[in-house]
Amino acid sequence: MKKKIFEYTEDKYHTRYRRDEYGNREQYEECYEYPVKIKTISNVKRYLHNFIDYGLFTLIMTLISLPYFFFYEEQRLIEEYGVRDTLIENLFIVFKHSLFIYYFIGYPILFSITEIVIGKTLSQYFFSTHLINEYLDTPSNKSIILRNLIKIVSLERFFPNTDNSGYHWYEKYSNTYLVDEEEIKRLTEIVDENVENLETNIKQ
Numbered sequence: 001m002k003k004k005i006f007e008y009t010e011d012k013y014h015t016r017y018r019r020d021e022y023g024n025r026e027q028y029e030e031c032y033e034y035p036v037k038i039k040t041i042s043n044v045k046r047y048l049h050n051f052i053d054y055g056l057f058t059l060i061m062t063l064i065s066l067p068y069f070f071f072y073e074e075q076r077l078i079e080e081y082g083v084r085d086t087l088i089e090n091l092f093i094v095f096k097h098s099l100f101i102y103y104f105i106g107y108p109i110l111f112s113i114t115e116i117v118i119g120k121t122l123s124q125y126f127f128s129t130h131l132i133n134e135y136l137d138t139p140s141n142k143s144i145i146l147r148n149l150i151k152i153v154s155l156e157r158f159f160p161n162t163d164n165s166g167y168h169w170y171e172k173y174s175n176t177y178l179v180d181e182e183e184i185k186r187l188t189e190i191v192d193e194n195v196e197n198l199e200t201n202i203k204q
Contacts (some may be wrong), residue, residue, distance in 0.1 A: 004134040052123040108148040147174035
């Protein structure tokens with residue numbers, strides 16, 4: 001049965017000091033084993049991911065909503081805002097009237113569909129980041145949907161600070177983690193090293 005990445009350990013070295021036989025202070029490295037921790041993307045990258053994806057999804061949803069407002073809400077919007085000649089002005093009005101729907105319905109649906117069907121959002125392609133679970137695999141559809149639903153009530157999309165666990169709410173409770181390619185490589189090497197050490201101990 002495949003183990004979770006958190007069940008493995010990794011070696012970390014700490015600098016220590018001691019006295020040699022002549023009383024001189026010398027430096028040495030002492031090895032400690034720690035449970036593996038997944039290093040998710042930095043806050044700066046998370047802000048950039050949000051900016052790209054929310055910007056793209058907002059544009060898509062506004063364009064989709066535009067015909068509805070033109071056909072069914074045009075007279076009311078003209079009475080409220082007057083006639084708008086440019087597409088940008090009309091898009092802004094549609095966005096303003098649809099913000100609630102976008103936030104609580106549109107964003108979670110688009111994020112989930114994109115990550116399930118396509119495999120990545122635009123920002124994940126752009127930054128070569130990957131969404132993984134605790135087994136280093138692609139998360140299940142259920143986990144992806146849960147992740148995006150939790151994001152609705154989490155201000156971490158705007159203030160991406162982690163709690164005491166080091167992970168965001170939507171990461172911790174959905175067991176999904178957004179990481180760089182280098183982190184996947186590091187975690188894979190740790191798993192291989194742990195497996196190799198276990199096989200060596202069994203042979204002995």
